Amino acid sequence: MSAVSAGRLSGRTRHELWLYVVQRGTALVMAPLVVVHLAVIVYAVQGGLSAGEILGRTRGSLLWGAFYGVFVVAASLHAAVGLRNIVSELTPWRGRSLMWAATLFAVVLIVLGLRAVAAVVGG
Amino acid sequence: MSESTTDELTVDIWRGGEQGEFRRYTVPARASQTVLDVVTHVQRYLDQTLSYRFACRVGMCGSCAMTVNGRPRWTCRTHVDKVAKDGRITIAPLRNLPVIKDLAVDMAPFFDKWTKAEARFLPTDPDSPEFARVSPDSRERQEANAGIECIGCGVCYAACDVVAWNPDYLGPAALNRAWTLVNDARDADPARHLAAVAGDAGCHSCHSQQSCTEHCPKQLNPAASIAGLKRATAKAMLRGEI
Numbered sequence: 620m621s622a623v624s625a626g627r628l629s630g631r632t633r634h635e636l637w638l639y640v641v642q643r644g645t646a647l648v649m650a651p652l653v654v655v656h657l658a659v660i661v662y663a664v665q666g667g668l669s670a671g672e673i674l675g676r677t678r679g680s681l682l683w684g685a686f687y688g689v690f691v692v693a694a695s696l697h698a699a700v701g702l703r704n705i706v707s708e709l710t711p712w713r714g715r716s717l718m719w720a721a722t723l724f725a726v727v728l729i730v731l732g733l734r735a736v737a738a739v740v741g742g
Numbered sequence: 743m744s745e746s747t748t749d750e751l752t753v754d755i756w757r758g759g760e761q762g763e764f765r766r767y768t769v770p771a772r773a774s775q776t777v778l779d780v781v782t783h784v785q786r787y788l789d790q791t792l793s794y795r796f797a798c799r800v801g802m803c804g805s806c807a808m809t810v811n812g813r814p815r816w817t818c819r820t821h822v823d824k825v826a827k828d829g830r831i832t833i834a835p836l837r838n839l840p841v842i843k844d845l846a847v848d849m850a851p852f853f854d855k856w857t858k859a860e861a862r863f864l865p866t867d868p869d870s871p872e873f874a875r876v877s878p879d880s881r882e883r884q885e886a887n888a889g890i891e892c893i894g895c896g897v898c899y900a901a902c903d904v905v906a907w908n909p910d911y912l913g914p915a916a917l918n919r920a921w922t923l924v925n926d927a928r929d930a931d932p933a934r935h936l937a938a939v940a941g942d943a944g945c946h947s948c949h950s951q952q953s954c955t956e957h958c959p960k961q962l963n964p965a966a967s968i969a970g971l972k973r974a975t976a977k978a979m980l981r982g983e984i
Contacts, residue, residue: 625931632940639972
């Protein structure tokens with residue numbers, strides 16, 4: 620709350636507000652993606668599910684690649700920001716080290732997620 | 743323990759400071775009796791050392807809020823009939839504020855946060871002889887009107903769990919006031935209010951649990967005001983206004 624001058628945000632507050640915007644923005648992006656994801660699951664499990672069937676749908680598909688690529692990035696950012704908030708509210712851990720830990724968490728999720736997307740779309 | 747009867751109440755009242763204990767009193771039950779009447783009876787007739795705070799007795803001044811049977815309430819407008827369970831009432835000081843003695847809490851941290859939130863009107867031109875023309879139908883004026891009747895009793899502040907776990911959090915009342923000013927066409931510097939309420943200790947800490955709205959004795963909706971501030975601060979930042 621230490622505003623640099625009246626009417627201007629301090630660097631720290633601006634940072635917090637950006638994280639808020641990122642989390643709300645990614646939630647907005649994910650809402651339709653979650654609906655499509657669930658609908659496809661319900662559709663895809665009709666009459667049994669096999670790896671071949673999934674790969675048949677996703678392999679070489681730019682559309683599904685883009686869909687899950689965006690989904691992975693949005694979910695990773697959303698989760699990291701949210702986890703940081705939860706940790707800072709429930710534990711004494713705050714500040715720069717928590718920020719770095721949350722950033723690392725986001726990077727790990729993005730790398731693992733995009734690897735999985737690449738595996739089902741490519742090859 | 744006596745059986746509950748219609749002609750007397752068993753009242754447990756907090757005595758002491760932060761450390762203390764509940765002490766039990768027996769108070770005659772009367773028609774249309776308020777919780778404040780009960781406390782006043784104890785202080786006048788049973789124990790003159792009991793400390794509590796009140797002024798107007800008609801729900802205007804906001805000074806008599808206490809925790810009644812676990813819920814923060816304005817005691818002057820809370821009828822015993824509504825809250826007594828089997829003729830018993832427990833009365834404690836407000837939560838989230840330092841206890842001075844018995845039922846009197848130190849309201850300074852509560853009002854200090856109004857100052858931190860820049861929750862005061864900033865006149866556009868104090869010397870202007872002209873009246874400001876504000877349409878009562880405008881969306882901004884209706885938003886401001888919805889929050890303007892706050893009496894500063896601290897009930898929402900005591901009800902808020904975010905205040906309990908983040909002592910820097912400005913709280914529902916100060917944020918609600920800031921929202922009325924942001925929507926006041928006469929205010930000279932809305933950006934100043936928005937910059938003061940953004941971030942970790944401000945509106946973005948609110949979890950929208952709406953305990954403030956649930957408990958507000960004036961039926962205001964501070965949770966909606968805080969949601970408005972969240973949107974307005976994000977928009978103002980993205981536009982480079984704060």
